[in-house]
Amino acid sequence: MDTVLSKGVFSHFGLLExxxxxxxxxxxxxxxxxxxxxxxxxxxxxxxxxxxEIQTHKTLQKLRLSVDKQSIDKEVEExxxxxxxxxxxxxxxxxxxxxDLIYAHHLLGGYNIxxxxxxxxxxxxxxxxxxxxxxxxxxLEIDLRSVLRISHxxxxxxxxxxxxxxxxxxxxxxxxxxxxxxxxxxxYAGRKQQLKLVKEQFKSVEVMESxxxxxxxxxxxxxxxxxxxVLCTLDYSDHxxxxxxxxxxxxxxxxxxxxxxxxxxxxxxxxTPVHKALMILRNVGxxx
Amino acid sequence: xxxxxxxxxQRVIRRIPIQTLKATLEKWGRxxxxxxxxxxxxxxxxxxxxxxxxxCEENQLSMxxxxxxEMINVIDSPNQSMWHALQLIDPGDDAQTVEFIQFKKQxxxxxxxxxxxxxxxxxxxxxEAIWIRIAWGDSYTRPNxxxxxxxxxxxxxxxxxxxxxxxxxKPLLSQALLLSTQYQTIKEAxxxxxxxTAIRDLLMKQxxxxxxxxxxxxxTETKENVPDPHKVHEQAGTASTxxxxxxxxxxxxxxxxxxxxxxxxxxxxxxxxxxxxSERSRPFKCVVKFESKNLLESLRHCATSGIVxxxxxxxxxxxxxxxxxxxxxxxxDAASSSQRPASQV
Amino acid sequence: xxxxxxxxxxxxxxxxxxxLVENEEQFQQSLAEAIVKDTxxxxxxxxxxxxxxxxxxxxxxxRIDLVVFIINLTSELSLKSTETSLKYLDPAYFLGKVCFMVxxxxxxxxxxxxxxxxxxxxxxxxSALLFAEDQTPDGVTMAADRLKTILxxxxxxxxxxxxxxxxxLTQCTQCTVPTDIxxxxxx
Numbered sequence: 001m002d003t004v005l006s007k008g009v010f011s012h013f014g015l016l017e018x019x020x021x022x023x024x025x026x027x028x029x030x031x032x033x034x035x036x037x038x039x040x041x042x043x044x045x046x047x048x049x050x051x052x053e054i055q056t057h058k059t060l061q062k063l064r065l066s067v068d069k070q071s072i073d074k075e076v077e078e079x080x081x082x083x084x085x086x087x088x089x090x091x092x093x094x095x096x097x098x099x100d101l102i103y104a105h106h107l108l109g110g111y112n113i114x115x116x117x118x119x120x121x122x123x124x125x126x127x128x129x130x131x132x133x134x135x136x137x138x139x140l141e142i143d144l145r146s147v148l149r150i151s152h153x154x155x156x157x158x159x160x161x162x163x164x165x166x167x168x169x170x171x172x173x174x175x176x177x178x179x180x181x182x183x184x185x186x187x188y189a190g191r192k193q194q195l196k197l198v199k200e201q202f203k204s205v206e207v208m209e210s211x212x213x214x215x216x217x218x219x220x221x222x223x224x225x226x227x228x229x230v231l232c233t234l235d236y237s238d239h240x241x242x243x244x245x246x247x248x249x250x251x252x253x254x255x256x257x258x259x260x261x262x263x264x265x266x267x268x269x270x271x272t273p274v275h276k277a278l279m280i281l282r283n284v285g286x287x288x
Numbered sequence: 289x290x291x292x293x294x295x296x297x298q299r300v301i302r303r304i305p306i307q308t309l310k311a312t313l314e315k316w317g318r319x320x321x322x323x324x325x326x327x328x329x330x331x332x333x334x335x336x337x338x339x340x341x342x343x344c345e346e347n348q349l350s351m352x353x354x355x356x357x358e359m360i361n362v363i364d365s366p367n368q369s370m371w372h373a374l375q376l377i378d379p380g381d382d383a384q385t386v387e388f389i390q391f392k393k394q395x396x397x398x399x400x401x402x403x404x405x406x407x408x409x410x411x412x413x414x415x416e417a418i419w420i421r422i423a424w425g426d427s428y429t430r431p432n433x434x435x436x437x438x439x440x441x442x443x444x445x446x447x448x449x450x451x452x453x454x455x456x457x458k459p460l461l462s463q464a465l466l467l468s469t470q471y472q473t474i475k476e477a478x479x480x481x482x483x484x485t486a487i488r489d490l491l492m493k494q495x496x497x498x499x500x501x502x503x504x505x506x507x508t509e510t511k512e513n514v515p516d517p518h519k520v521h522e523q524a525g526t527a528s529t530x531x532x533x534x535x536x537x538x539x540x541x542x543x544x545x546x547x548x549x550x551x552x553x554x555x556x557x558x559x560x561x562x563x564x565x566s567e568r569s570r571p572f573k574c575v576v577k578f579e580s581k582n583l584l585e586s587l588r589h590c591a592t593s594g595i596v597x598x599x600x601x602x603x604x605x606x607x608x609x610x611x612x613x614x615x616x617x618x619x620x621d622a623a624s625s626s627q628r629p630a631s632q633v
Numbered sequence: 634x635x636x637x638x639x640x641x642x643x644x645x646x647x648x649x650x651x652x653l654v655e656n657e658e659q660f661q662q663s664l665a666e667a668i669v670k671d672t673x674x675x676x677x678x679x680x681x682x683x684x685x686x687x688x689x690x691x692x693x694x695x696r697i698d699l700v701v702f703i704i705n706l707t708s709e710l711s712l713k714s715t716e717t718s719l720k721y722l723d724p725a726y727f728l729g730k731v732c733f734m735v736x737x738x739x740x741x742x743x744x745x746x747x748x749x750x751x752x753x754x755x756x757x758x759x760s761a762l763l764f765a766e767d768q769t770p771d772g773v774t775m776a777a778d779r780l781k782t783i784l785x786x787x788x789x790x791x792x793x794x795x796x797x798x799x800x801x802l803t804q805c806t807q808c809t810v811p812t813d814i815x816x817x818x819x820x
Contacts, residue, residue: 014771014775017775017778018771021774021778024671114500116500123499123500125499139497139499141499141500151609152499152609153493154493154497154499155493156445156492156493156494157445157446157447157491157492157493158442158444158445160379160384163379209388210416211387211388211416211443211444212416212442212443212444212445213384213443213444215384215385215444216387237385239384516669518669518675518676518677518678519665519666519669519677519678519680520677520678520679520680520690520693520694521679521680521681522652522679522680522681522686522687522690522694523681523682523683523686523687525687526682527658527682593657593658593659594656594658594682595710
């Protein structure tokens with residue numbers, strides 16, 4: 001009784017309730033065997049389900065192939081007896097086909113545009129890709145009232161969005177603007193990706209300098225002959241391309257950059273993405 | 289080592305937390321390996337400071353070296369002072385091609401031309417940010433290293449972040465920046481805060497923004513958890529719309545840690561129930577300040593939970609959209625206004 | 634804009650339904666989890682931010698046996714929202730099928746007048762007033778248990794007891810407001 005008085009009636013009630021709850025839970029533990037059995041049954045059902053799923057998936061793939069060949073009806077007739085829900089499967093096959101078409105559309109440079117804000121604005125997303133890999137997606141919201149105005153976007157500030165808009169005359173030709181912007185973004189994404197690949201793949205090549213827009217790249221590598229370090233400057237002054245406009249070799253051995261071999265390397269770097277060019281140089285054995 | 293450098297060294301070491309002191313000194317590289325080994329990092333900060341000062345004196349380090357240490361510390365922990373954002377506008381033709389070496393040379397020469405006694409240190413940090421430390425003096429006094437100005441600029445972006453800049457020094461720095469970055473005008477970006485990374489992320493849009501068309505499938509997947517038949521949310525539709533609108537305004541995931549936002553109101557008081565205030569001819573002036581550990585996150589929560597009505601009022605959504613946290617609100621007919629009249633916040 | 638009525642639907646066997654109304658939509662989530670967990674009868678929990686409930690769900694909604702208004706004392710809005718929501722409840726609910734649950738009552742920054750206002754609200758509506766701790770898991774289960782006990786009665790699962798009978802014992806009365814000061818403290 002003393003403890004009740006010192007701690008208060010409510011806390012004592014709380015204690016009693018906890019005890020009551022524990023007593024409720026305990027008998028359940030004895031039925032653990034039953035639980036496990038139920039679990040086994042559930043897992044068995046799940047296995048059956050998964051098996052069925054695999055089966056439908058296989059047929060779906062078959063159907064997809066025939067959709068691609070534009071001869072769905074013939075194939076379906078053959079399958080009609082096997083499956084009851086062919087109609088559904090057919091729809092699913094078509095769905096995945098359309099999804100792939102949309103994906104292809106993206107790859108070709110299509111824009112994903114939707115209306116927002118009660119049709120007063122559109123939201124455009126520009127996907128960037130390099131060598132078949134999707135990179136960042138950028139979005140911009142364009143206000144359509146009276147004059148076109150970019151109200152909201154996530155394009156990095158070093159892409160000169162406003163000057164691009166002016167340059168391509170956004171008020172009259174939105175498509176040209178989007179194309180130009182997409183060109184800039186894709187080139188930037190490409191250069192960034194190249195730099196990333198160089199850093200990953202070539203431990204012996206040191207990136208001396210680069211900038212946020214990835215328009216300047218200074219690399220240091222070692223020429224195999226005489227083991228001299230070579231400073232290679234890549235200048236990407238055309239911001240719509242991911243290939244350099246100027247390549248310069250600097251070396252203590254002043255004859256090296258002028259040798260026919262290295263002149264060839266220079267033109268190689270101008271024409272091929274830097275990580276691929278470096279791979280070739282390494283394979284040839286001119287750099288370490 | 290003179291008294292001034294000793295004083296600065298003392299202050300720099302005081303500012304470096306004891307846990308990172310060892311690493312910072314290593315990065316500095318002005319002490320020999322043996323000297324670094326000899327320092328007992330378990331002793332008190334005061335004793336530690338004395339030891340380091342003794343070693344520096346032994347090595348005959350000068351002010352130049354001490355400022356290097358200071359710079360390393362500021363770059364590593366930039367959240368110790370108030371940062372303000374400046375915006376460069378009207379880029380020249382060459383603005384996109386300015387590179388580091390050229391910028392460094394130009395900035396130094398221009399600033400030295402403007403102020404004779406000035407000490408400038410420029411360093412490029414790994415993430416392409418240029419850190420500039422300026423110790424100011426004037427025609428008669430030598431540069432004061434105790435109150436240096438720091439400026440951070442990312443090449444090719446129109447933003448500069450500065451700290452401890454007096455109004456007297458501002459035009460000088462602005463001019464030097466304009467000349468070396470090839471821009472025409474510079475203005476206040478109306479964004480400030482202690483967290484440099486937060487300000488940078490907000491202006492450079494380096495946080496996860498959300499757009500109406502971005503990954504609609506992902507959204508529905510995360511929202512629609514396995515529904516429990518015994519637990520039904522009656523207003524689930526409106527709740528998810530609110531959540532979506534809040535995310536569209538403020539973004540998804542972790543948000544930049546902006547800590548304050550200030551609205552300076554200079555408008556006509558509008559309240560039909562309060563006659564005396566509404567009929568006053570003079571405008572109603574007041575300052576509304578919001579403070580939070582992470583203001584954007586708080587506002588997003590307010591919008592998601594319905595405390596703030598959605599779509600979010602323009603005054604609040606302007607913080608992430610325009611990248612500002614200081615607003616001067618006037619009535620629309622006034623010439624200088626950039627905002628609509630004050631809503632009842 | 635429909636008014637919620639307690640007797641316009643038939644009850645279903647061995648089940649009871651509870652409606653949790655909370656403006657913040659925070660505590661109701663954990664509370665709902667705790668209520669649904671280990672019960673000997675089927676409990677349907679309906680969550681709402683405010684009343685009235687949307688008409689679209691009219692069909693699927695079971696008969697609501699107990700309406701709980703959760704009021705966070707630190708927020709003025711929470712109280713205001715509850716006050717407006719009350720208007721969309723059929724008077725028959727106030728015969729023992731409504732209760733108010735207060736959270737954050739121990740936060741020191743809460744003005745005393747607000748608790749008084751909540752007490753008055755509960756007394757005026759002849760309903761029970763419960764206090765809950767929403768920050769600890771123990772507090773949540775405790776609150777859930779308390780609600781389930783009331784729910785059992787108001788859903789008619791307890792022989793010889795009715796909601797009206799229980800409420801006459803548990804309802805918050807105006808006279809307790811001034812004399813309630815020397816209440817034993819929670820630990």
